[in-house]
Amino acid sequence: MIFTIAAREWRSLFSSPLAWTLLAVAQGLLAWIFLLLVQDFRHLQGRLVGLENAPGVTDLVAAPLFRVTAWGLLILTPLLTMRLFSEERRARTLDLLFSAPVGAPAMVFGKYLGVLGFLWATVVLAGLMPLALGFGTSLDFGKWFAGLLGLALLAASFAAAGLYLSTLTAQPVVAATTTLGLLLALWIMDAASAGQEKASNLFAYLSPARHCDALPLGLFNSTDMAYYLLFSALFLGLAIRRLDDMRLRD
Amino acid sequence: MADDILVQVERLSRRYGDFAAVDDISFTLHRGQVLGFLGPNGAGKSTTMRMLAGVLAPDAGRIVIGGHDLLDQPCQAKQAIGYLPEQPPLYRELTVDEQLRYSAGLHRLGRTASCQAMARAKARCGLMEVGRRLIGNLSKGYQQRVGIAQAILHEPPLIILDEPTIGLDPIQLREIRALIRELGQDHGVILSTHLLPEIEATCSHVQMMRSGRLVFAGALADLARRGQSTMLRIGLGAPPPPANLTQLPGVQRVEVLGGGRFRLQHAPGVALQRALIEKALSDDWDLWELAPEYADLEQLFIELTLERGAVA
Numbered sequence: 001m002i003f004t005i006a007a008r009e010w011r012s013l014f015s016s017p018l019a020w021t022l023l024a025v026a027q028g029l030l031a032w033i034f035l036l037l038v039q040d041f042r043h044l045q046g047r048l049v050g051l052e053n054a055p056g057v058t059d060l061v062a063a064p065l066f067r068v069t070a071w072g073l074l075i076l077t078p079l080l081t082m083r084l085f086s087e088e089r090r091a092r093t094l095d096l097l098f099s100a101p102v103g104a105p106a107m108v109f110g111k112y113l114g115v116l117g118f119l120w121a122t123v124v125l126a127g128l129m130p131l132a133l134g135f136g137t138s139l140d141f142g143k144w145f146a147g148l149l150g151l152a153l154l155a156a157s158f159a160a161a162g163l164y165l166s167t168l169t170a171q172p173v174v175a176a177t178t179t180l181g182l183l184l185a186l187w188i189m190d191a192a193s194a195g196q197e198k199a200s201n202l203f204a205y206l207s208p209a210r211h212c213d214a215l216p217l218g219l220f221n222s223t224d225m226a227y228y229l230l231f232s233a234l235f236l237g238l239a240i241r242r243l244d245d246m247r248l249r250d
Numbered sequence: 251m252a253d254d255i256l257v258q259v260e261r262l263s264r265r266y267g268d269f270a271a272v273d274d275i276s277f278t279l280h281r282g283q284v285l286g287f288l289g290p291n292g293a294g295k296s297t298t299m300r301m302l303a304g305v306l307a308p309d310a311g312r313i314v315i316g317g318h319d320l321l322d323q324p325c326q327a328k329q330a331i332g333y334l335p336e337q338p339p340l341y342r343e344l345t346v347d348e349q350l351r352y353s354a355g356l357h358r359l360g361r362t363a364s365c366q367a368m369a370r371a372k373a374r375c376g377l378m379e380v381g382r383r384l385i386g387n388l389s390k391g392y393q394q395r396v397g398i399a400q401a402i403l404h405e406p407p408l409i410i411l412d413e414p415t416i417g418l419d420p421i422q423l424r425e426i427r428a429l430i431r432e433l434g435q436d437h438g439v440i441l442s443t444h445l446l447p448e449i450e451a452t453c454s455h456v457q458m459m460r461s462g463r464l465v466f467a468g469a470l471a472d473l474a475r476r477g478q479s480t481m482l483r484i485g486l487g488a489p490p491p492p493a494n495l496t497q498l499p500g501v502q503r504v505e506v507l508g509g510g511r512f513r514l515q516h517a518p519g520v521a522l523q524r525a526l527i528e529k530a531l532s533d534d535w536d537l538w539e540l541a542p543e544y545a546d547l548e549q550l551f552i553e554l555t556l557e558r559g560a561v562a
Contacts, residue, residue: 001355001356004352004355004356005356007352007355008341008352011344011348012341012344015343015344091339091341092335092337093339093341094339095300095303095305095335095339096339096353096356096400097356098303098304098305099303099304099305099328099331099333100328100356101328101329101358102325102356103324103325247304247305247306247307248307
């Protein structure tokens with residue numbers, strides 16, 4: 001049931017130009033940045049030789065690229081998640097799901113899986129670029145994989161937040177705007193908490209940015225893992241409640 | 251027979267704020283009945299159907315479909331429903347086949363079962379040639395047919411069609427009406443419409459709604475009986491002035507139709523014919539036509555909805 005819904009989500013995504021355009025633009029921009037990073041690395045290479053414990057190509061190319069990809073996801077996710085429920089409400093196709101023998105959790109997880117599959121495809125495509133350097137130089141696969149995992153978890157939490165916000169309105173644009181606003185606010189919370197007050201530590205802790213910084217450094221922290229899972233579970237749970245509610249209010 | 255009861259609705263109500271869209275409705279539907287919901291726009295037809303399909307939760311009341319309570323066992327109850335909303339829930343970017351396959355998947359049909367079901371539904375709704383076309387590129391009539399195919403795809407015992415014939419051309423209209431009658435033989439069908447000919451053409455039972463209440467419920471045959479004539483049409487060779495006709499016992503109104511024809515409206519339960527014939531013979535009116543005029547469904551509908559409205 002979940003997979004039926006996810007498959008339909010994928011088919012609709014890829015039969016519209018939106019998915020292809022987003023993939024192409026993201027990949028194009030990331031490739032450009034990737035080339036710039038490689039160029040920088042070549043300039044620095046000579047000076048790095050003498051250093052003890054010098055950062056390698058993974059630290060200087062892959063890690064910054066993943067950081068840019070994280071920003072890319074921040075912008076990309078609202079554009080994808082806005083369709084999930086808002087569009088269906090506007091086009092009145094949600095009635096098909098509501099009148100079918102499908103529970104709210106199956107609807108939410110199906111759609112979540114559909115959009116997550118797309119986001120993860122974007123992440124993997126971005127990850128493949130530094131992997132291509134493996135032909136000419138030695139990569140730190142551990143760090144590369146950790147960075148990729150961080151992005152995948154980040155995408156999962158972004159998608160959950162976007163999915164919930166798209167259940168709140170029948171206007172896709174409103175859903176996209178609020179999602180972008182929420183994600184940016186959470187991201188900024190990290191920067192805003194640069195002061196020393198105690199409350200700001202909490203803010204920093206709540207920001208997804210803080211939790212994905214460590215991963216490209218190869219630090220695999222179970223707290224960060226739990227953070228992302230809880231973040232996603234919270235919003236998916238809210239979405240399920242909201243769908244049950246929708247039948248009452250509408 | 252008790253097991254033949256397909257739908258049981260008890261005291262169903264739904265409010266939007268202060269506005270009671272559906273107000274305390276109860277009815278039952280048996281297998282093999284085609285029930286037509288009739289009413290002016292805004293009478294609560296669609297709201298009732300949305301609640302029956304489980305899309306909208308009722309404020310009060312109970313809906314039991316095929317022995318399963320729609321609120322307590324939603325999945326079992328919904329498996330027994332095929333629902334076509336006012337606006338068919340179709341994804342414009344999918345092809346007809348993709349849409350139907352998705353719907354089959356949602357109703358838990360296996361791979362082979364869904365292929366058979368799709369072929370059957372497409373044949374029944376005349377969609378064989380458009381299977382690979384995008385729904386967004388189809389005309390309104392075809393989209394409506396895809397919606398109907400989707401509703402009957404998993405062979406549900408109960409089929410709910412909200413205004414199923416909107417946007418169809420006259421030929422398609424006839425085909426779909428025939429299809430609904432055919433479906434009504436071994437399924438239960440509930441359809442809503444504000445078109446009276448549709449009810450007369452397809453339904454075995456009818457329920458009229460006004461302002462969220464049921465104002466009439468019964469078999470179509472009962473309705474015709476209830477609409478029994480309170481009108482006589484007469485033709486006279488040597489008509490008297492209309493005032494003389496008014497003096498006949500029980501006559502309330504006389505309408506002059508021209509050419510010696512009159513329409514007499516009389517109080518129900520009065521045997522006007524006899525008095526009229528005697529009077530015509532004694533006064534030499536030269537009576538050559540005498541026929542009761544039956545109120546058609548339309549007239550009855552207007553009467554029922556207006557008169558209850560005045561009371562409420």
